[in-house]
Amino acid sequence: MADTAAAVPDAPTLTHRRVLAIALPIVLSNATVPILGAVDTGVVGQMGAAVPIGAVGIGAIILSAIYWVFGFLRMGTTGLTAQAWGARDTAEVDAMLSRALMVGGAAGAAMIALQGPLFAGAFLVSPASAEVEALARDYLAIRIWSAPAAIGLFGITGWLIAQGRTRAVLAIQLWMNSVNIALDFWFVLGLGWGVQGVAAATLLAEWSGAAMGLWLCRAAFRGTAWRDRARVFAPARLRRMASVNTDILLRSLMLQGIFVSFLFLAADFGDVPLAANQVLLQFLQITAYALDGFAFAAEALVGQAMGARARAALRRAALMTSAWGAVTVVGLAAGFAVFGGAIIDLMTTAPEVRSAARDYLPWMVAAPVFGLASYMLDGIFIGATRTRDMRNMMAISLAVYVAAAAVLLPVFGNHGLWAALLVSFVARAATLGARYPALEAAADRGALQD
Template identity: 30%
Template sequence: MSLLLEKKFLTLTFFNIIANLTVPLTSFADVAVLGQLESHTFVAGVALANVLFDYLFWGFSFLRMSTTGLTAQAEGNEDSKESFQILLRSLILGVGIGVLILFANSYLEKFGFSVLEGEKEVKSAGEEYFKSRIISAPATLCNFVLTGWFLGRSKSATVLVATVIANVVNIGLNIWFILFLDWKAYGAGIATSISQYLMCAFFLVLLFKEKDRFLQVYHKIQIFSLKGYTSLLSLNSDIMIRTLLLITTFSLFRNYSSGLGSETLAANAILHQLILVGAFWIDGAAIAMETVAGTLKGNNNSEGLKKILKMALLSGFVISLFFCILILLPSEILFELFSKSKPVVVLAKEYGYWIAPVLLFGSFAFIFDGFFLGISEGRILRNSMIVSSIVFFFPIAYWGKIQNNNHILWFSLSSYMLGRAITLGIVAYKRYFLVRQESFS
């Protein structure tokens, strides 16, 4: 059994890493292609607009996280009915929230850019990007659900194909719209929107192939069960609070960066994109942890989960270490791919080494996230994030803002990742290692 679990974990990790390599390419391509323009204003503008999209889109990424864990538990218990109920209820939530965002988009834009700090030209570029990307809201949220459902069923290869297709199209459209049609920030947003709808269509085609399995249980499914939605929303509320605090942390970091000037904001945006790439590498193991943890909870196999958790922690650290070495050695050449602005490249190189502590500490935090998401312990994740944000991040970040010091800002982000790793690690050790447990009940 142990060897089978390890093989499953490593297989899922491999496919997840390959799939995740393409996920940050959405914003990576936006920044890289816009960086080929003469002005760094467009890169800074997209970075500013992405603060809003972090709240509007990633704020609802609980649709992916909760769907993965709950589906994995249903699959581990061989409950097809529950698996499809989770999918349909989550899709209804995703479509509903996405449509509401579309209706409120003008108010969200006006309020968001009135709060964010930035130079007039930077805000103008950000608003153009916002207008063209906001139309992808329903597709983006449905993609969260569909990605989570296929991952929960251990179909990482399916997610890999969907993300590769969407992001290759996004990159191609970015080049066409920005460099050839000169649509600048607006073109970057349109390219992303088209790629999201294409990804959603691809998922729905694959979902249609599940119709025979669905027809076997459809008469038992209760889509509009109040109890089912209450349970789903209870878990989602904890994960949503956790995610909103995560987004707020990075948003404050970027907003404080904007107070240091557009060049520093652009440099930090480049480094942030690289951290996102590294985080998605590590998330290959973290998402595999979610799937395996959920399945093991469904099977009531706590001993197997402990073994996989140890393996996942080691895997995450090795992946993060390898990524840091790969990125930091040729740093200046890499930064020049993102921007033609020499001052921006110089600043990115000066602060680039902060990528290492952020990702090395973060590797443990990400794996523990996957562990607790898989067994649907949203409250633990919420509490850890509250402590990490308020104690480990905000006081240091605010100090950096007052001192007008970007190194202190980066130190606050490193401290934040360390706080997440410590708080989650303590709970995991006390609850699942210090005391021997025979079951999850």
């Protein structure tokens, strides 16, 4: 794929090789994410005290939770840019980058301005000891200054994915991790900066990642569309971007509500089932990381087909990416069935937690299979920017989950809770699947929703 949005090439034939070329760099990029957290923890752990480890952990969780809210920028930018790319509207492709960067910059600036109440609220929800909170505040006070870069990277990443340039996304992730890890060792072990050193390393890594991302997008800045105020600030374009992003945000909040309530409900069954569920949720995280590549490929390819008003290409993109997703979930389910016990033993040494996690392991074998359609349809609907459907079907799925939990928990306990979660996956897939014909029909007239 060309580096420049000003010279959109003819769309290549959709082949399995092309799907894998888009998907595999995302899978590899996701695989690097846990490495950085492990290094952060390991380096600060050399200080020989528990408080710094806890401070870095809680500080990172607080920022991750806040940044998660802005995930809509990545998804919305991918769908809208992919459609402009498919329509050969190079000026709109470049203008979308400017809009995404402005949203990211404004959101980051707002976080810096509102850091006091944001962090105060976070510590009310996640209370910690006075020593941990004090160090965590030092950590957050440094890292908050990279908020514009971190959120802006959502837009840059979405813009690159829309064009199928996922190797560039992988390059950014590898660069950021390398810088972060190198600075971790220098600042913490070399200079003795402790928790503040970990924060400073991440701060510089995120700004350097944003700089690299802009460099990879440099071709867009050679033209004039990115700074064409009339186009960038076109009211209709801004309204559509706002509508898409708002729908995605609401949908994501409802999805997060399911997982947060899952954890809260698990706590009612006691410490051991709660710990077992925490261990098993890592299996779901692995599933999400593996399927992200194919869901992102669906976003890009479906979006391009939607922009080109090519219904046949859209259907082929949906089927081919989903087929590779199916291959992936079969491998995951088999792997969890064979190696699940060993993975559990790596995650915990507590005998009672190991035993409980094994009791619930069959749900993890089933989860990738039951979740496949919902993951892939999410990618398909994001690419088509059928975000109103995503929002509405998520609301129905949330209601189904609540009803299933109310019925199953009193009878089956924690097994009922896992069953309710899988029921929510099926409900999301069924409701989105029911709207898929309308999505295909929309390809004949562009991306406007019914």
